[in-house]
Amino acid sequence: MFLTISDEMLKRTNAFDTAKEITQQPQTWRKTLQLVQSNKNRIKDFLNQLGEIGSFDIIFMGAGTSEYIGNSLVHYLNNISHFNARSVASTDMILNPRLYVNPNKNTLFISYGRSGNSPESVGSVNAANTATNHAYHLFITCNKDGALAKLAYDNDRILALELPEETNDLGFAMTSSFTNMLLATVLCFNLDQLDLYEDKVNDLAKSVEGSLQNHAEYLREVVDEFDFERIIYLGSACMKGFAQESSLKVLELTQGKVSTLFDTLTGFRHGPKSFINQKSLIVIYLSDDEFVRKYEIDLINELKSQQKGYKILVINHKEIELKTNYNIH
Incomplete structure (x- = not known):
């Protein structure tokens, strides 16, 4: 297994x-x-x-x-x-x-x-x-x-x-x-x-070994609960590269059945946000940089205020109360 x-x-x-x-x-x-x-x-x-x-x-x-x-x-x-x-x-x-x-x-x-x-x-x-x-x-x-x-x-x-x-x-x-x-x-x-x-x-490897099972179970619950048709990955700086890779993984592994998009959080609101529909899952890689995170949280709050059907999942190194649909830290 x-x-x-x-x-x-x-x-x-x-x-x-x-x-x-x-x-x-x-x-x-x-x-x-x-x-x-x-x-x-x-x-x-x-x-x-x-x-x-x-x-x-x-x-x-x-x-x-x-x-x-x-x-x-x-x-x-x-x-x-x-x-x-x-x-x-x-x-x-x-x-x-x-x-x-x-x-x-x-x-x-x-x-x-x-x-x-x-x-x-x-x-x-x-x-x-x-x-x-x-x-x-x-x-x-x-x-x-x-x-x-x-x-x-x-x-x-x-x-x-x-x-x-x-x-x-x-x-x-x-x-x-x-x-x-x-x-x-x-x-x-x-x-x-x-x-x-x-x-x-070694610390990272040990942490991932300890959390992979729990995260897999949690994400399976997310997928079972929300039958999304589109997924959007957002991240800043290095995390934009991770968002790009994550987007490709879903595209490949679903053979295009799930439409995908990636961007930075600050760039997303300038046009690409039009990709969202009611069956979209927005995955956000939140930055550890406090200055960057202020801008990112601003977009998260904007997405929450306009939320109609779509869901938001935030992945964060630190435990921060954002009151989004799903959170992993």
């Missing part, structure tokens, strides 16, 4: 792999931490080729979920890279790399790939290399035998970080591959604080 659903039901609905891979995430996070720890010197030596952080550009590349990793991380990384990071879909990079690459500056291209075998995975790397002679590549992939990983052989300008085998999700929708590739990136840029991050990762 995974996520309160029997193995029989999961297999009958072709959901077994995805449910298993969602559940395995805390265990795989620990393994990804150990992988980065064991490769600390190798990663550090590679990154040192580019110079001091802030002196080189960083471009995240990926397609679909792999793009959304970069979209989720770019705000975080800009805080430690003097705003030299950006996220570019590999599907855009292959078409016109010169729109995104400074040819006169060292650039670290961070490419994500669950399998590393998509045409865009290799194509975007080749495209980047045509735009600059100062390209370095960090591949974070879940498949050691993929085309992306093989590009790193005998090339001191490429480092491939091959994550634990079980992160190469068998399910159609990427789940543990997304969170592990994201985690690996954060760790790579905090190599001098790995002891601190070891505690953080």
Whole structure:
């Protein structure tokens, strides 16, 4: 049984792999931490080729979920890279790399790939290399035998970080591959604080292991109670990337039966709010930043004042009384 659903039901609905891979995430996070720890010197030596952080550009590349990793991380990384990071879909990079690459500056291209075998995975790397002679590549992939990983052989300008085998999700929708590739990136840029991050990762893994069952039961009650036809995910900064990924997961796993949308909370009221109907579920990733949260709560209050049929679910790190339909913290 995974996520309160029997193995029989999961297999009958072709959901077994995805449910298993969602559940395995805390265990795989620990393994990804150990992988980065064991490769600390190798990663550090590679990154040192580019110079001091802030002196080189960083471009995240990926397609679909792999793009959304970069979209989720770019705000975080800009805080430690003097705003030299950006996220570019590999599907855009292959078409016109010169729109995104400074040819006169060292650039670290961070490419994500669950399998590393998509045409865009290799194509975007080749495209980047045509735009600059100062390209370095960090591949974070879940498949050691993929085309992306093989590009790193005998090339001191490429480092491939091959994550634990079980992160190469068998399910159609990427789940543990997304969170592990994201985690690996954060760790790579905090190599001098790995002891601190070891505690953080272990605490997070333990917390998720302890809460996953309860949250799954709660969300199942939500779904049983409210037969929504549309779902809207909203989040600010890094959380917008999570909202984008969440939106794609529902679209993929319902095969389009549930219509999805994502946005920031401040952006949502400027047009996209028209997407709401009476059978919409609005999921809000609330920021921990007090300044940002004031704006977010303002929109929540606006949505509550106009509420007709639709439901609001707030996911929050801290327990705050918002009096919405559903709350998870």
